[in-house]
Amino acid sequence: MTLHVPSQLFRDDRIDAACELIQAALRDRQRELTGVRPPASERQQTYSDWLEHLAGLRGGSLYYPYLGTGVGKGSLVELADGSVKYDMITGIGVHVFGHGHPELVCELVRAAVSGGVMQGNLQQNLDTLRLCEQLVALARESGAAVEHCFLSTSGATANENALKMLFQARFPANRLLAFSNGFAGRTLALGQVTDRPANREGLPTTLAVDYLPFFDRHEPDQSTRQCLASLHTLRDRYPRQHAGLMVELIQGEGGYYTAPRDFFVALFEEARRHDIPIFIDEIQSFGRTTRMFAFQHLMLDSYVDIVSIGKMSQVCATLFSERMKPRPGLISQTFTGATSAIHAALFVLDQFQQRGLLGPTGRIAEIHQRFERHFKRIERDLPGTIAGPWGVGGMLAMTVFDGSAERTRDFLAELFARGVIAFPAGRQPTRVRMLPPLLVIQDQEIDAVCEIMEAVLRSLA
């Protein structure tokens, strides 16, 4: 049953008036943010002390010396050392609306007055219903047989919930198929799925995972054959023991590697033949391709049994088909999402509908192409310094210099110092990745970011 919960659940002119005042105060403060700004020298010592203090409290230093003031304007973010930078990683894809979005601020005000800081299984408001309804409708848009939606506060929890559903549905199967170079999250179970020894160092083995080799664009046919051959071998070695096949259609932490539709179809058909359900992890790819889901972008709708989303959705979710439905008792949470995060999620979905971001000629495609044109130009002007971009749509990656971890780290540190925040992904080569704020980034900001990148490449070449 589709309910169509009304979009405006809380309306009062006084709240609208308060929002206008808050927006005016925000705009005044944002007027100070006109572009990249270096740190204020008089704040350096205090800022270093704060960073050191935080590192001590959290038991390890931060990747970047990043402590925000909470103020920003679109792609620009202000740090507590007084600097202003272009945020091209947005908390790894979270702040798709950039910083200080005036309309979002009003949504958060509405969330504040709507009661209940957190929502959960004994405390959900109508906005939870509205969000679940919208997510299921989006997932089903071109035919996926997804009927249910369970919200959660992190990508890892959404994935854990998915794994529990798979194992319960396929009991007594107790193994999982996953991909080399994949990332799934950092819980005890997901640490086994993530293909990085450092992420599970010292941890007990909680899950038996069998890895399939991913697609290699240099050897398309051979790598597809190899993947299928591995699947056959594993199926023969462990008959009926695989509860599911977990896959990122665009490997995120692994370095933005993807594969053509044919690769996935060949694999998924084979999995289907052996009644192995398919679980697609879209924590990073949700809302970054030409469609809301990468499985829609690749036209793989008919294969989806479970899909998880996170990051730019603000609230994470596990969406699943009827046959994956858990029995009572398997899944429950005190917190499924903060009320403000649920309002922000609805805001993001609404903006995607309104702004023409999706589609082969949508804004996301334009953003990708503009970055691509700059990268190609820099590659021509400064041969050997940059290659790429790879990835899809709003997931952009490139390699700088020899792609070594050290040189990439030096590049990123210098880029940060000059006012652009990006992040590494993958190993051998290590890539530089960007998840720009797709709802707000302007063409001239893309140009400014690429100009800074070029200057850094020149200085380090």
Ligand SMILES: Cc1ncc(COP(=O)(O)O)c(C=O)c1O
């Ligand atoms: C593909 C994928 N799955 C799962 C996760 C884990 O999400 P979270 O960090 O919100 O727990 C991530 C996070 O980077 C991810 O990229």
